Amino acid sequence: GYDKLVQFCRVSAADYDVSLAWMDTICIDKQSTSELDESIRSMYRWYAGSSICIIFLANTTSLVDLPHDRWFTRGWTLQELLAPPRFKFYAKSWTTLTPIDILNDKPSRSMWNVNPSHIHNILAEVTGISFTEMQHFIPGAQSGDFSRRMTWAAKRTTTRGEDRAYSLMGIFSVTFPIAYGEGVERAFFRLIEQILHSHRNVLDILNWAG
Template sequence: MHARYAILSHTWLQKKPEVVYEDAKNPQKWHSIQSGRRSAYRKLEGFCKIARDKHGVSFAWMDTICINKDSTSELEESIRSMYRWYKNSYVCIVYLSHTTSLADMHLDRWFTRGWTLQELLAPSKLKFYNKTWKDLTALLNEKASPPSPNIKSDQMDILQIIHKATGIEPKQLLSFEPGVDQGIASRMIWAAKRSTTRGEDRAYSLMGVFNVSFSIAYGEGTDRAFFRLLEAILSSFNNPLDILNWAGTPCS
């Protein structure tokens, strides 16, 4: 039996350092982190408190602090396992750092980033929080399927907001399965609206969505990484023309 864990979906701070793996190995740093990296520490602290107090779990996973990015092998394993980790989580806690309420939720930067697409699609239990860690709805799970009759209106509100921000229909979100059998074009369109800090991540972040796997090679460039993604998709799909049935932005 595996332990239940919460997993965080968030966007990295802009122009401010996060709390990272090396910090976790050095407890003596924590006092200086609390004062010197206040935004990062508050995000970590807020996540852990929500995971424990609201969702009753004793284990929490956050990419910034749980992946040793100085280890090439660990980074590659993490990237190729990320979809599965989000899917297997007890709850995915989504921290929307630019959101105040449902009224401005669709404008949050979280909906524009490449890695957060699989973090939206993979978990079966998803819960959104605003920039001060307040619940955006009374729901315990904003991806519950079918919706509870008593709170159906709340869920439909948030599903429509997600649709407005991403183009993903509520039915597509609630019934999503990784792979290519449900069609490639729509998923490519979802991804085309998003960006990543490193160009290659536009391809790497989609491996779980299409249920394909290939080696990570930072430095190969955006075009080469995307070509290898398409190659992996084509090798597992019997309708290659579908991959051309979408309009995205050029890789470079």
């Protein structure tokens, strides 16, 4: 609610000297079909273009709680792990889970020769995404990647069924109009259709489907 917005703006300015911030639960007018459509189709790009993604974990007080936070079960949060160049986890008290002088909780390319930290090992275990995959993620469905990426999303849930497909647009570097009410099967059909048009990795898709 309001307190979350205030705290988000506070840490954005105080910890990262950010003057402009965007919050998914506040900055999308869901009553406007056109704005909702544009936001969903653009969200991955916005995260990728951000200087930092601040991740608030409402169920977490310390690193011990991290693997059990509901954030890791939500469909929309997968792109928050993969798209931004940097992210930082904040516990429910709005304190950081790692020292604030460590400005990035995401495995980065500059860490290529550095052993994964404790938080990175936790992330790899709970998400199924390896240290290297998180470092070097490129959106799309390159050969052999489709099935792997679908497993990352398989156990995640969304409030609206169609969002299970819509939330993967950016992951696979495709876009198509949203149509709530079409049902999850139709939404996934259109997702696969767009992936085939863009990447044509038919065998990998058939392996996943089978």
